[in-house]
Amino acid sequence: MTTTAKTSRRGPRRALTGDEILEAALSLLDEGGPAAASIRGIAAKVGVAPNAVYTYFPDKAAVVQAVVEHLLGQVNHAIAADENLPWTQRIEHLALDLRERLSAHPGAVSLMIGGPMDGANALALNERLMEILVDSGLHPPDAARASYLLIVYVFGSIALEVAELGEARQARPEADRISERRAGFSAIPAGRYPLSAAAASTMAAYVSTEQYVWGLHRVLAGIGGPPNPAGPPPHR
Amino acid sequence: MTTTAKTSRRGPRRALTGDEILEAALSLLDEGGPAAASIRGIAAKVGVAPNAVYTYFPDKAAVVQAVVEHLLGQVNHAIAADENLPWTQRIEHLALDLRERLSAHPGAVSLMIGGPMDGANALALNERLMEILVDSGLHPPDAARASYLLIVYVFGSIALEVAELGEARQARPEADRISERRAGFSAIPAGRYPLSAAAASTMAAYVSTEQYVWGLHRVLAGIGGPPNPAGPPPHR
């Protein structure tokens, strides 16, 4: 959602656009991680004095928020528009697209967790989720809870991945994309944590996308399933 | 897990303990949020020069990590020890206890998201989860995935709550505990997002703990349920 340039202002022409700042911030975020996305760095990248940024954004927090909104605005809502698909698939398409967009910019993800996500695009995402859930037959109150649960899962999943991948991102640029998950668990003292250690090797085989959709399927099944989980033990 | 004091060292007596630093950091975190938990602030609180902290921790990141570990170490594992309880309840007890411990220190929660959680206590938590899941009949690989899903849900949930509550924490100290969730959604433009707006009022009624266990029940049901969610639409 690009801001329409208002012609015929009073002072000198603006040397920048808000979007230029956002793009600079995003590229800095990608190259050097969250630490590199400083106001001064951004300003240097677009070729202005550090303070010039404050003409477009009141805060650094505002810049961060705008970057996050920018990313959330990139998700392809149409991917979940087909009402003939089962609701679970529509949500899965949305969740996968969102994950793809976000994990392309891990630095931005770690920033996203700091502040609240109450921007227009975040709301639109929530709205789309609720549409699908209500379409599927859920009453709005339950749809609201379910959409919140889905949001928690999707963002929590991505955030945890980025956090586990850690600062290795900027140290080893070849691991820019999320691919080698559970790396932190590969050095588990086997004596103290036998189960975790035994699972670590197999966990390493599950690339993150698999685990992501596995968990998503679980959550979706839980939303569609019976309300009380106290019943039978899991099978398989 | 307090570090045992090693007697008879070479130099002058240590004026501090690592735990003193951790407690100071935690109290600063509680009072003034993440911004207040600076090395210099911590040092001032315990009455030493800023650099003295680096005798005990190599980094600020190490201090943060230790604080997180300290909090994770406080969860009461015994609460889920009773093997006669249904597995879902054992996990629920654990999840509720964890949530209580963490949401008592929102500032620490927002710090926790930045780095990976690969400390001993985090591992112990994962191990406990896997124990319960394996006890319930799940095969270890599935238990590993399920425990990861649960961890994602629990921490994502808490992190999102803290983030939505936002920096209001330190501005209005009476809202120290997490209680007024979804506050950010109370000002939704009703025209553009009808479903979200309609749900916002009812959402406000669901205090966070309710939503938390609701979602947890969903996740647990999904873990115990059939593997493929593509089937029937949700009922109720």
Next chain:
DNA sequence: AGAAGTTGCTGTACGATGTACAAATACTGT
């Protein structure tokens, strides 16, 4: 007991950060 060796705290200092303030500049409407 004295000397030597080691350790911990402090003082000082540097670079970097976010951002407030005032001056300078470039444009528009009258």
Next chain:
DNA sequence: ACAGTATTTGTACATCGTACAGCAACTTCT
């Protein structure tokens, strides 16, 4: 042309993490 206003810049300040060197305290060895 002039006045007014919006934007950028220069400078400045407080604060941050932390590196370096010195001093002081304590243990160990002779």
